[in-house]
Amino acid sequence: MSRIGKRPVEMPGGVSAAVSGQTIEVKGPKGVRKFTATDDIDFKVDGNVVTVSPRGQSKRARQQWGMTRTQVQNLVTGVSEGFRKDLEIQGVGYRAQAQGKVLKLALGYSHDVDFAIPDGVEIKTPKPTEVEITGIDQQLVGEVASKIRKWRKPEPYKGKGIRYKGEFVFRKEGKKK
Template sequence: MSRIGKKPVELPSGVSASLNGQTVEVKGPKGTRSFTATDDVTITMDGNTVTVAPRGTSKRARQQWGMTRSMIENLGVGVSTGFKKELEIQGVGYRAAIQGNILKLSLGYSHEVNFEVPAGVTVACPKQTEITVEGIDQQLVGQVAANIREWRRPEPYKGKGIRYKGEFIFRKEGKKK
């Protein structure tokens, strides 16, 4: 039994949802998002509460039950407060700057890296060594942050690179003489 799927989804205040077949559309102050569930689950709405139940006892129905409930909850959180990922840059001469829709990264390569920010996400650089990725789509925010981090992952010897804020990097000792 899904422990997550059993809990009903309480939508935050200021957020409205509509159900059309298997598609849930959520509107809030930050925008509109929708999710289409598979036919393995039944979705019901009662005021500002959304309930998900499996159709049958198959393994796929039970898998979709908890996943659908989590997706609907993430829609509500996204359109009300949004999602945010923070990255920090460590390394001598490593820095970031935003110019219009392009994030310019100096990461020790022979050239500057120009990262084009996709639609639906806002990227800000409060400091030269900090990058903030925000948006209403949790998957898109996480993917953009991972794509930025991929340009220079933190290395284990000196810890230089782009890391998530608060991420622990296991450090290695290096050569001994």
């Protein structure tokens, strides 16, 4: 039995869910999200609780059970609170600036990097060395943060680069004479 799958998904006030076939649609103050499950899973909505259960005891049904419950929980969290990733930029002359639907990054290259902000994600730069990425889709927010971080990963000698807020970068000792 799936420990995660057994737990029901609680929906806070202002959030509603509707099931049609294998698709669940969750509406909240921040937007609307949908998820389509495999044929091995059943959804049941009772008031402000969504219950996920497998259709049988096959290995695939048991595998999908906990994952589907987590996906539904992410839908509810996304439309009620949203998801957020914070990035820090460290290095002399390294900075970021959000301009409309483009994030301009100065990362020590001979040119500025223009990162096009996809739909469904909002990027703010409260300081030139901080980037806040928010949205209702957890996967998309994480993917955008990862793509921005890829432009200049933190290096181990001086620690320069783009890192997640609170990320520990293992530092190495440089050459000795």
